[in-house]
Amino acid sequence: MAQxxxxxxxxxxxxxxxLAPGDRVRVVAPGSTPDPTNMARGIEILRSWGLTVELGRxxxxxxxxxxGTDAERLADLNAALTDPGIRAVFAARGGxxxxxxxxxxxxxxxxxxxxxxxxxxxxxxxxxxxxxxTGLVTFxxxxxxxxxxRTGPESAEALRKAVMTTEPVTITRDPAETAASVLVPGxxxxxxxxxxxxxxxxxxxxxxxxxxxxxILFFEDxxxxxxxxxxxxxxxRRVGVLSRVAGVVIGQITNSVGEPGEWDAAAVLKDRLYDLxxxxxxxxxxxxxxxxxxxxxxxxxxxxxxAGTLTVEPGVRxx
Numbered sequence: 001m002a003q004x005x006x007x008x009x010x011x012x013x014x015x016x017x018x019l020a021p022g023d024r025v026r027v028v029a030p031g032s033t034p035d036p037t038n039m040a041r042g043i044e045i046l047r048s049w050g051l052t053v054e055l056g057r058x059x060x061x062x063x064x065x066x067x068g069t070d071a072e073r074l075a076d077l078n079a080a081l082t083d084p085g086i087r088a089v090f091a092a093r094g095g096x097x098x099x100x101x102x103x104x105x106x107x108x109x110x111x112x113x114x115x116x117x118x119x120x121x122x123x124x125x126x127x128x129x130x131x132x133x134t135g136l137v138t139f140x141x142x143x144x145x146x147x148x149x150r151t152g153p154e155s156a157e158a159l160r161k162a163v164m165t166t167e168p169v170t171i172t173r174d175p176a177e178t179a180a181s182v183l184v185p186g187x188x189x190x191x192x193x194x195x196x197x198x199x200x201x202x203x204x205x206x207x208x209x210x211x212x213x214x215x216i217l218f219f220e221d222x223x224x225x226x227x228x229x230x231x232x233x234x235x236x237r238r239v240g241v242l243s244r245v246a247g248v249v250i251g252q253i254t255n256s257v258g259e260p261g262e263w264d265a266a267a268v269l270k271d272r273l274y275d276l277x278x279x280x281x282x283x284x285x286x287x288x289x290x291x292x293x294x295x296x297x298x299x300x301x302x303x304x305x306x307a308g309t310l311t312v313e314p315g316v317r318x319x
Contacts, residue, residue: 032095
């Protein structure tokens with residue numbers, strides 16, 4: 001039987017089985033080194049769901065600003081992606097370093113034995129690579145380097161439901177978010193692709209950059225001044241990404257500080273997105289901000305900008 005085509009560059013859409021109590025999961029650090037105290041809290045949360053948590057050998061290794069050498073971080077990641085007993089791979093934290101190893105990721109086991117993959121920020125590169133090479137639906141959500149002050153019980157429950165149930169995920173616009181005023185009414189559907197805007201921008205042309213044709217582009221970012229957001233969106237315009245998408249959803253634009261009298265982040269987003277002719281929905285609690293939620297990347301999503309909702313098909317399949 002021919003494979004079903006998947007917009008966005010993948011050959012077909014793969015979903016891992018939903019996680020269940022007793023499943024072995026592996027925590028790895030493809031980028032920077034996590035904090036041991038925060039990690040202990042994240043592991044406690046995963047164990048409270050009945051999961052058996054294992055750590056990659058080099059999770060707490062420090063090599064400059066990286067969690068070990070490229071070879072060490074890659075070995076941990078590939079071991080987690082190829083071990084037939086591991087049902088999910090959770091990123092310890094982001095930071096920096098994933099792009100240094102992403103081209104050497106071993107995807108051979110995923111096509112026949114897909115598993116849950118969770119992370120955000122720097123992990124955007126892994127999401128893109130796995131989608132491009134295998135069509136695997138992955139999860140953009142909190143990492144194991146857990147902060148209760150930023151990601152409380154609602155964040156934990158959203159992550160649990162995303163990876164342990166087959167319920168659709170609906171994210172509703174939060175009026176308190178920086179980009180909440182950014183809205184172009186309309187409805188659109190397509191695979192939800194994207195992640196951290198900086199990683200989307202710096203991956204263009206590389207093997208971890210999805211094809212965004214007819215996709216719902218999702219992005220968020222942290223500590224980027226409005227002019228920097230302008231620069232990255234202008235880049236996406238110039239290379240044709242924004243002319244090919246079916247719609248745009250904007251997550252948490254966190255700590256974007258500009259000079260007095262200049263555009264703020266919301267003004268930049270309106271200037272760069274309002275003329276695309278597609279629905280645009282800002283203000284979703286996805287990203288680096290407080291109350292971060294979880295969303296499947298690669299699953300078919302529908303924007304209803306007027307209603308302020310993004311609805312995404314389940315990221316896992318029944319066991």
